[in-house]
Amino acid sequence: MQPQVTKKMMKPFHEDCEYFWSPSVRWEQQDDEIRIELLSYSGTVSGLFPTFYYLTQKGIKIPDLISRFPQANPDQVADFVRDLIANRILVHTLLTPQEIYFPQEHLISHSYSSETFLDPAQYEAFRQEKLSRSLPQTTQTNVPLAESEFPEVITARRTWRQFEEKKKVPFDVFSSLISVFKQYRREDEIRYNYATAGGLYPIDLYVYIKDHRVENMKAGLYYYNPIENVLQMVSNTCVITEDAHYSMNKEIFQSSAFSIYLIYNADVTMPKYGGLGYFYAGIDSGIMVQLLTHVAEMHKAGICSIGDMNFRRIQKYFKLSPQQVLIHSIEVGLQPQ
Known part of the structure; x- marks a missing residue:
């Protein structure tokens, strides 16, 4: 029985x-x-x-x-x-990137203790070592490349961990930062300002705007519709605080004017690519961050990519389907004067 x-x-x-x-x-x-x-x-x-x-x-x-x-x-x-x-x-539901990549650390061995990444002096030594690496597999043949000049929007790039908090982000600047991801339709052609696997564009964009930080915008959580180039309210009662972030990123969030969440929609690319659709979405997200960085420098805005956060604390506000998962988040604001 x-x-x-x-x-x-x-x-x-x-x-x-x-x-x-x-x-x-x-x-x-x-x-x-x-x-x-x-x-x-x-x-x-x-x-x-x-x-x-x-x-x-x-x-x-x-x-x-x-x-x-x-x-x-x-x-x-x-x-x-x-x-x-x-x-x-x-x-x-889909595994988060953290869940997917966690087992990979079992496959490699290294001699660094956890103290290496907690002590500033030890971490700086580690950083210098890794940034000075060379590959022993190369031959002795070197080919010097010609020096090139790049525009300031490229050479001035940096990560901003603190933002201007006394001024609102102008609406035209905010619009430019978000609408760079819009869709263009011309006759039979559909295109965007960035590349993606299979031309499918599986990243859904959500924007959380803080109260009185963006001109002409009410606080709340929005979905960006790239087809119509509009923000659509998802929740006007959503309040995201620094509690959704880990200690090293709390001050960054407190200082920013708004947050951008890149949500992978597996229903778009997994039918074609299977599990590799998730991998390609990570590449798509990197391309999107670089595009946003370029536009931000044009408008003297700053961005900071957040590697990890406690998204489960705020996930209910997003009303995601089982096929959607956070793949990356970005804090945005004006560069401090």
């Missing part, structure tokens, strides 16, 4: 979705314990493996998963499943 899976048990789950064991998460069995990365489980859970892993590796709906273990207490199995979902071990 199969265990009854009640609505109360199913409340945190999306019943119609298949959940998968995250390919970024490792597990092992040690005596009577199941160790999943830094988490440990014993008792009922230990008797579920390896069958539990094989079922979720292929993808399965949660009611069906719980029903596959009639010998176990269904409430205990449901609690275990809830915990795995909360810790992003069982997933039904």
Whole structure:
């Protein structure tokens, strides 16, 4: 007789979705314990493996998963499943870039301790070493290149970690920064100001504007529609604070006038490229940041790319589909005088 899976048990789950064991998460069995990365489980859970892993590796709906273990207490199995979902071990949406790339560090070895990246002097020594690297595989043949002159919008480029806070960003400057990503339609041709894999443009642009920081703009979260070149309000009650950022980036966010979020929409490119569509989206995002940098320098605005943030704190405001995932964020403001 199969265990009854009640609505109360199913409340945190999306019943119609298949959940998968995250390919970024490792597990092992040690005596009577199941160790999943830094988490440990014993008792009922230990008797579920390896069958539990094989079922979720292929993808399965949660009611069906719980029903596959009639010998176990269904409430205990449901609690275990809830915990795995909360810790992003069982997933039904795209993995974040952080989740995808986390396992890669297991594949290389290095002699640097964590102190290297916490102590300013040690980190500067590390930085100088890496920026002075050369490749031993080359031959002794060197070909000097001709010196070239570049315009100031290229040579003046830098990352800005502090912005002008006493002046609003003029609306025409703000418009130029965002509308550089607009779509052009001419007869049968559709084009943008930047390149993308397959000409598909899978990056959805969201903009969070702070109160009284951009001329003629109300605070809130907007979606940029590149077809009509308009900002469409997503949430006027959304309040994003520095709590969504890690310690080294809090001051940058506090100083900026608005934030740009590059959201990858897998429904656009994965049908053609499969998983490589995600990889190509990272390249697309880099091209977009460079284009924005160029326009920002033209208007004496500054930008700062944010490598990582606690997006889960604010994700609910964006109303994303399971096919959408944050791939990059940027803080923007006027260059300080």
